[in-house]
Amino acid sequence: MKKNLLMTFVLAFFTLTSLIAQDRKITGKVTSAEDGSGLPGVTVSIKGTNKGTQTNVDGSYSVSVPSASTTLVFSFVGLNTQSVSVGNQSVINVALSTDSRQLSEVVVTGYSSIQKRTFSGATANISSKEVAKQPFGSFDQALQGAATGVSVMANGGQPGQQAVVRIRGNGSINGVNTPLFIMDGVEISAADFQTMNQGDFESIEVLKDAVSTGIYGSRGANGVFVITTKRGKAGQVQINYDYQLGQSTMPEDRLIVMNSEEKIKYELQRGNPYGWSKAESDSLSKVNFSWRDELFRTAKTEQHQISATGGNEASKFYASLAYMDQEGIVKTTGLKRYTVRANVDNTVKNFKFGLGIQGGFSDRTNTSEANTFLSSPLNAIRWSNPYEVAQLPDGSYNQSGGAGTGQLGSGQPNGAMELFLNYNFNKQIKGIATSYLEYHIPAVKGLFLRTNWGVDYTQNENAAFTDPRVSGGIARQGILTRAMNRNFRFTGTTSVNYNATFGKHEISAGVFGELIKNDFRSFQFTGYGFTNGFTNEAGITPGTATTPNYIPAVAGNGEQYGLMSAFATVNYGYDGKYFLNVVARRDGSSRFGLNNKWANFGSVGAVWLASEEAFIRDIAFISSLKFRASYGTTGNNGADLYPIPQFGRTSYAGVGAWTPSVPGNPSLTWEINSTANIGVDFSVMKNRINGTVEVYSRNTTDQFYNLPVDPSAGGFTSIQSNFGEVQNQGIEFSLNADIIKTGSFTWNIGGNISYNKNEIVALPQDNVISGVTVLSKGSPINTLFLVPFAGVDPETGNALYTKLDGTKTQTFNVADKIKYGTSDAPLFGGLTTRLSYAGFDLSAQANFFLGREMYNNDLNNIINPTYYWDNMHISVLNEWTPTNKITDVPRPGNPYRAQTSRLIDDASFWRLRNVTLGYTFNANTLKKIKVRSARVFVQGQNLFTITKFRGFDPEATGTSLTGAQYPSLVQTTFGLSIGF
CATH class of the missing domain: 2.60.40.1120 (Carboxypeptidase-like, regulatory domain)
Incomplete structure (x- = not known):
């Protein structure tokens, strides 16, 4: 037992x-x-x-x-x-x-994150640290040269000025070409970057092809920038303080005007139009007043940011306060910005929820730019004679054109009066709020629900005052225009998501519903009659029937639109080598008629991770090798579209009435972008060298096009329609290499180059001329169209032009116009290098834009011999005379023609965009003084530029340098970062 x-x-x-x-x-x-x-x-x-x-x-x-x-x-x-x-x-x-290697290969799409090795889309990650350190009032200017396929051109040097950003060229003739910007899942307005602090950014991802942008449907037609802000980290509270102090100066001026001696000599050659006596001409020849020094300055920049992060595993936070004060190089201009941000994330059992709030206020003082207005102070540095001073010895403003006229003797407005007596204030309040709630279902691993809601609110106030003493304000004794607008947009996205792995199979999928609504309102009034000394509303004189010159003008506007979408994503992988990405989306837009409100978009992409194959895995030289391809469609629902007729205000016989303003077109429908992309990603020598090659073709059909119509049928000369096709084809290449990588010394170099060929494939009518450009099949958008200038006939001094048959003629004929280049650089990119040793680091970035041509209207206004009363370009001193026959400047009296190739400039340039030298203090040393981290640095922006362009700055936008250019700033800055 x-x-x-x-x-x-x-x-x-x-x-x-x-x-x-x-x-x-x-x-x-x-x-x-x-x-x-x-x-x-x-x-x-x-x-x-x-x-x-x-x-x-x-x-x-x-x-x-x-x-x-x-x-x-x-x-x-x-x-x-x-x-x-x-x-x-x-x-x-x-x-x-x-x-760190894998982290750079995580693609943040705004709706989710996906490992880049499994993703077929064309994307690029831009270093948020590099963007944060550059002292631009609008952070988009810091994106220049940072990624392939992304063209960023400064739209002027005024602090806070928004850049012109394009991803893979212009796809629309009359529609919107601006990329979509997403911050923490919510759309933000690109025009409002002046009130955002790039120091709060954690990552910046660029989405370029149909698979990566397809998830945004009609909003992603021009590419997408996905910005995520910094989140809290669990642990002891950490505090960081960042400080920058620097100065800005003018770049080199390559458009040289005459000095006093040269201008007086030229005037005497042209018959002495002002009737100077010998004594007067001798005296004036010695003045050489610098209008540049009068209006420009060395400007100061100062930035402060303090941030904190901390919490525990259940609740984390990030918060920051920032201040920026950037003076403009034009006196009176500048930007002051105040921002605050707070992000909170919480975890309670299977729930995650969070809140992000950003508030900002910017106070921006502008001056008129990019125009040919006589009243623009920036035109004074070109047009005002160098022997005319801004102020007289007694301190009063020079009004030698007549007392009380606000004009110089030449008839030009006194630029100093225009700058210092007038003002143009722009104040902006910006609020962005986001929230999310996520629930992981315990019963099903990998299944979770998420809803994300956010708002983007912007309020602008503009006050523009024209003093009664300046030439433009005399007639109505001063002018004050006060304009206010506000824009409110909310975005809500709710989704069901699932991630799972089954043996060799892995899948992630999501089904989304999204709602976006935008509401815009504006109001404006203009008052007159500032006779009591006040320069605000208190100075306005009420207008009456007996004083109609003082009757104020009012205006207002409003717009609402919405977008409703349903979409799904599926990402499938097999055996860690083969991956498939699919996106399907259906968008409904209020901007189209009933029959065309809805449109379907979709994309598909495939990845072959070749380096995981056995026959490649054994090749020690190859670290990774990936082939990918994608194709898909996105849409463009544009802006200012009118599927139904619009009416505007008018009056008849003193009675208010309505009148048709836009004919409307119920058949108006979406522009469609179809994009094919093939890419290769590689790294060799144990990831010491890595790079990417992309080839793409992007076709935009059903172009928004104002089709000309017979006005006798309804009084309108054109109607919004869908005609035409534009194609962008290109290749992009990026390479990064660790040349030296030891324990104490590293040296890295990198570069990217992009080539984009823009071409109009189809138009309802060919060769549509607009000013100095033409829309023509087979040519890019923004193609210059001018008569070829062939020099000067040495016998007559008359200008010569080339006819279409190649012969020379002295007769100007617009029928001889031919196509030249485009202002959109087909070839652009950036080069970077970074060295570090024993705490020291040195980095540099150079950018280039090649193949650009621009019409130089700034030059046009100072070589036109009929304007010889004002200052002129020094080349005019070489004009034809009987004793100076070999020249390219025609004789005085020969009819001047502006629309010729004589005014085309090569606007290509190389620019040293940024150089930074820094030192990071040893952590063990800092512990003794209870400091966690510390770094000091000096940096320079736009230190030198190589170009043939005749002007302050080749980085001008549009097809023409119109005039009144506010150039990009040459900046030097000292910085300090401390962590506690």
Whole structure:
């Protein structure tokens, strides 16, 4: 009996032991090695099997491990994979560190994140640290040269000025070509960057092709910038302070006007129009007053930012305060900006929720630019005679054109009066708020729900005053225009998402619903009669029937539009080598008629991770090799579209009435972008060298086009329609290499180059001329169209022109116009290098734009011999005379023609965009003074430029340098960053 009991006990013991050995439970938690916070969604796989699990929202996990298995593998996108031997452990906690190589290959689409190795889209990541350190009032200017396919041109040097950004060329003739900007899932207005602090940005992702932008449907037609702001990190509260102080100066001026001696000499040659006596001409020849020095200055820039981050695993926060004061190089201009941001993230069991708030206020003082107005002070540096001073010895303004006229003797307005007596103030209040709620369903691993809502609110106030003493304000004794507008846009996105791995198969999918609504309102009034000394509303004289000159003018406007969308994404992978990305979206826009409100868009892409194949894996030289291809469509719902007739205000016989203003077209429909993309990503020599090659073709059909119609049919000369096709084809190449990489010294170089060929494929009517440009099949948008200038006939001094048959003639004929180049650079890119040694770092970035041509209207206004009363370009001194026959400047009296190739400039340029020298203090040394980190640096922006362009700055936008140019700033800055 005892023997039987013993045998039963032994059998039960071994059975129980066997059962435990066959399947035992392992629990634990996966945290971040950087801050100790729990990591949700980490894959915990059992090596050698298809079994595994994912960590919960707080990073915890539980997995059953068979007895034959000895190792757990922990992996997550952007983190170093870690393998842990199970042994006899029942609790295994793991801290995963950041894999800097993989982190750069995580694509943030705005709706989700996906590992770049599995993604077929054309994307680029821009360093938010590099953008943050550059002292631009509008952060988009810091994007120049940072990514292939992205063209960024400064739209002037006024502090806070928005840049012109294009991704893979202009796709629309009359529609919108501006990319979409998304911040934390919410659309933001590109025109409002002056009130945003780039120091709050965590990452900036550029989406370029149909697979990457297709998730945005009609909003992604021109590419997308996805910006994510900094979030909190668990752990002890960390405080950071960043400071910059610098100065800005003018760039080199390559458009040289005459000095006093040259101008007086020229006037005497032209018959002495002002009737100077010998004594007067001798005296005036020595004046050489600098209108540049009168209106420009060396300007100061100052920035402060303090930020804090901290919390615990359940609740984390990030907050910042920032201030920027940037003077403009034109006196009186500048930008002051105040911003505040707070981001809070919380985790409660299976819920995650968060809130982000940004508030900003900017106070911007502008001056008139990019025009040929006589009243624009910036035109005075070209047009005002160098012997005419701004102020007289007694301190009063020079009005030698007549007392109380505000004009110089030449008849030009006194530019100093225009700048210092007038003002143009722009104040902006900006508010962005985002919130999200995410729920991970416990019963189904990898299934979660998420809703994200946000608003973008902007309020602008403009006050423009024209003093009654300046030439433009005399007639109505001063003018004050006060304009206010506000724009409110909300975006709501709700989704169901699922991620899972089944053996060699991995899938992630999401179904989304989205609603966007925009509401815009504006109001403006203009008052007159400033006779009591006030320069604001208190100075306005009420207008009456007896003083009609003072009757104020009022205006207002309003617009609402909405977009409703449903879309889905599916990403599938097999065996870690083959991946498929699919996007399908249906958009409904209020900007179209009933029959065309809805449109379908979609894209598909495939990836072959060739380096995972056995026959390539054994090639030690190749670290990674990926081939990808995609094709898809997106739409453009433009702006200012009118599917139904519009009416405007008018009056008849003193009675208010309505009148048709836009004919409307119920058949108006979407512009469609179809994009094909092929890309190769590679890295060699243990990732020391990596690069990307992209080839793409982007076709935009059903162009928004104002089709000319017979006005006798309804009084309108054109109607909005859908005609024409534009194509952009290009190739992009980027390369990055670690030349030297040792423990104490590193040297990295990188570069990117993009070529984009823009071509009009179809038009309802060919060769549509607009000023100095033409829309023509087979040519790019913004193609210059001018008569060829062939020099000067040495016998007559008359200008020569080339006819279409190639012969020379002295007769100007617009029928001889031919096509020249375009102002949109087909070839552009950037080069970078960075060296670091023992705490020191030196970096530099050079950008280039090649193949640009621009019409130089600024030059046109100072070589026109009929304007010789004002200052002129020095080349005019070489005009033809009987004793100076070999020249390219026609004789005085020869009819001057502006629309010739004589005024085309090569606007290509190379520019040293940024140079930074910094030193990071040793952490062990800083501990002694209880400082966590510290770095000092000096940097320069736009330090030199190589160009043939005749003007301040070749980085002008549009087809013509109109005039009144406010050039890009040459800046030097000292910076300090301290962490506590």
